[in-house]
Amino acid sequence: MIKLLVILALVLALAGMGYIRLAPSDPARWHEDPRLVQRPRTPNYHLVRMVDGDALPQVFDEAPRPLAERIDAVARADGAVLLAGSVSAGHMTYLTRTPIMGYPDYTSIRVEPAGEGAMVLAFARARFGHSDMGNNRARVERWLAALSG
DSSP, rough: OHHHHHHHHHHHHHHHHHHHHHOOOEEEEHOOOOTTTOOOOOEEEEEESSTTBBOOEEEEESSSHHHHHHHHHHHHHTTOOEEEETTTTTTTEEEOOOOOOOOOOEEEEEEEETTTEEEEEEEEEEEESSOTHHHOOOOOOHHHHHOOO
16 A cells, blocks of 8 residues: 555656646746736746846847847857747747756846847746745846856
């Protein structure tokens, strides 16, 4: 009886892991505008925008389109897959996965004019769980640092 329960628990764990890896990502649900989104109730997100309490965006000395092209290249080089939006629109949402378990994370980017240059707004969040152990913040900061370097 105990052996059967252990086998059942393993099967359920594998099924859960399979769901996490294979669950479809609906672009209509995950493609959000960082300017307009409400802060989630869980700490598994990071927001960069012009709102008190969120990280403030950095202004870059280039036009929005070239900056959008560069953030797209940085995101893809980091393993992200474009889920929705377009570089030409300056509004993209990327799907990334954690290395071991394959948990999906979504990072929505909006590139906007800012004076003579442009700025990157971002909303990175986890799909599953309560905490992301800082992965979304680290990803956004890594992408922005790559733009500056």
